[in-house]
Amino acid sequence: xxxxxxxxxxxxxxxxxxxxxxxxxxxxxxxxxxxxxxxxxxxxxxxxxxxxxxxxxxxxxxxxxxxxxxxxxxxxxxxxxxxxxxxxxxxxxxxxxxxxxxxxxxxxxxxxxxxxxxxxxxxxxxxxxxxxxxxxxxxxxxxxxxxxxxxxxxxxxxxxxxxxxxxxxxxxxxxxxxxxxxxxxxxxxxxxxxxxxxx
Amino acid sequence: xxxxxxxxxxxxxxxxxxxxxxxxxxxxxxxxxxxxxxxxxxxxxxxxxxxxxxxxxxxxxxxxxxxxxxxxxxxx
Numbered sequence: 438x439x440x441x442x443x444x445x446x447x448x449x450x451x452x453x454x455x456x457x458x459x460x461x462x463x464x465x466x467x468x469x470x471x472x473x474x475x476x477x478x479x480x481x482x483x484x485x486x487x488x489x490x491x492x493x494x495x496x497x498x499x500x501x502x503x504x505x506x507x508x509x510x511x512x513x514x515x516x517x518x519x520x521x522x523x524x525x526x527x528x529x530x531x532x533x534x535x536x537x538x539x540x541x542x543x544x545x546x547x548x549x550x551x552x553x554x555x556x557x558x559x560x561x562x563x564x565x566x567x568x569x570x571x572x573x574x575x576x577x578x579x580x581x582x583x584x585x586x587x588x589x590x591x592x593x594x595x596x597x598x599x600x601x602x603x604x605x606x607x608x609x610x611x612x613x614x615x616x617x618x619x620x621x622x623x624x625x626x627x628x629x630x631x632x633x634x635x636x
Numbered sequence: 637x638x639x640x641x642x643x644x645x646x647x648x649x650x651x652x653x654x655x656x657x658x659x660x661x662x663x664x665x666x667x668x669x670x671x672x673x674x675x676x677x678x679x680x681x682x683x684x685x686x687x688x689x690x691x692x693x694x695x696x697x698x699x700x701x702x703x704x705x706x707x708x709x710x711x712x
Contacts, residue, residue, distance in 0.1 A: 457710075491709050491710070550675060558684060561685065610647065618643070624682060
């Protein structure tokens with residue numbers, strides 16, 4: 438466990454509210470970002486943020502430090518987001534068979550595949566592209582989206598992601614690979630067209 | 637290594653978890669297979685773009701409301 442986190446956790450467990458606030462200050466941005474990526478709605482993300490830290494406060498007395506504080510926090514935050522998605526009452530997205538996200542090709546032929554525009558990332562990422570990317574992320578089933586967000590965007594390791602999601606490392610790797618392939622596939626039509634349009 | 641195997645190993649490859657011998661095979665395949673080269677490049681590009689794109693800062697008012705909420709709820 439990170440020493441500074443550990444010290445703050447121990448103080449907060451002993452009833453020091455200021456230490457708890459310091460932990461909130463340290464992680465509120467990360468939890469909000471996770472919630473925005475999972476829920477794509479500012480109000481829901483804010484609700485998830487508040488609910489997560491209230492759960493942290495209430496759960497601190499039973500937190501034994503077997504995992505790091507941040508992994509435990511991500512676990513709580515991910516579960517809060519997944520619950521919110523379930524309670525929306527809309528049918529969760531399903532991942533299509535992987536072939537649907539791969540370049541189409543005739544038997545024995547090379548697939549038809551176009552490159553994406555050869556532009557610096559900051560130019561490629563205009564408002565429209567960002568919107569397309571967030572739409573694509575939302576099309577992933579929540580359990581796949583969570584693995585992608587934790588592992589690739591928040592930078593957790595496979596083991597930390599597994600702990601935060603309550604699944605095995607091979608399951609993390611499998612979901613991550615499928616999520617990445619699906620996202621590339623979902624975005625390819627947009628970026629390929631952009632290359633043709635922008636030259 | 638054929639195109640299908642490249643697809644299966646791609647995440648292990650970009651995460652640096654692929655056996656060095658298989659890495660060599662994969663890179664050798666890409667020299668001769670332009671579609672696979674594009675696929676691998678756009679796969680990597682997807683991850684890079686997401687890392688760049690997703691960085692909403694926490695709005696100040698959300699921070700303030702969170703702290704007010706916690707002060708109130710934690711003292712109940």
